[in-house]
Amino acid sequence: MNRTSLPESLGIEKFEIVRDEDAIRIAHNWLAAFCPSRTSFKGIFRFKTYMWDIMDCDLQNEEATQEYNKHEAPKYIIMEDCFGQDEKIVYVVSQKPTSNEHLQDFHIFPKNLAWSMAFTHEDGWIGPKFSKHNSYEKLNKKNNKAVEAMRRNYV
Template identity: 35%
Template sequence: MQKKIIDYMADSVVEEISDDAIEKIMKDWESVYCPLSKKEKEKICFGDFKWHVFSNKSYKSIEGEKALKEYNNKVSRIFYVIPEIKIWPKEKAFMCKNLPPSELATKLKDFYVFPKNLAWSMAFTHEHRWLGPYFAKHKNFKILNMKNIQSVEAIDRGW
């Protein structure tokens, strides 16, 4: 039996995310990373995989090794890990306190990792090394990312 993504992060999981919460979180994600009309979303097959917004160049992103390098440098107090539930119904969505390792890209599953404030988003795909992974930044990335950095530094200092 293939391990689930949550199994690789067991020591870091803060809590699992309910289906209702997933829906809200991904609507928020979509408002940032896929602000397209319904017709435009259908054209890029967004309903199949949300990362198609990146592979179809509808939202600016970097891909492959460059994406992994950028991802590996990110910090936050909490990260969302959300699988494509329609494609991977047995996977669990969860919040974790450590950045999921980029080696999870080799598991060939479709899932998204991003901080609560959506400063950036990493899309891991089942097409690893052919399409993806993709790293994208929020239009207010500098401000939001600085808040993430300051939050982590505050914890490190015991504030």
């Protein structure tokens, strides 16, 4: 089956695919940070059940989008909401998705998990949802410093 990857469907051409055990580790770290009531993705099925529906959430809808737009990181992870259903993969990108015009269910977060944005097929009603890590201040400060260092190196 030759289907379009999640980043490509979001208009992102350059991405790295992380597979199998490395992807599982990333997904479980995300799960521990943003869905601590769950220990696995078992029972999450595309178009039937959703991780974004049970994840901890700080902001929703327009407030979530505004907060998301303020955040930057050197790299981002894109993960399908139903992680592992088809393949155990996540994507690493430098370009942060800016919209969800196809109303897909996915999560975007920096590599250090400072925050997470859940885009949903119900964006504008229930989503998107923005969540902060318990150590958000410290982690986000590291992201900001890394982004500033990258900018200084490009000047």
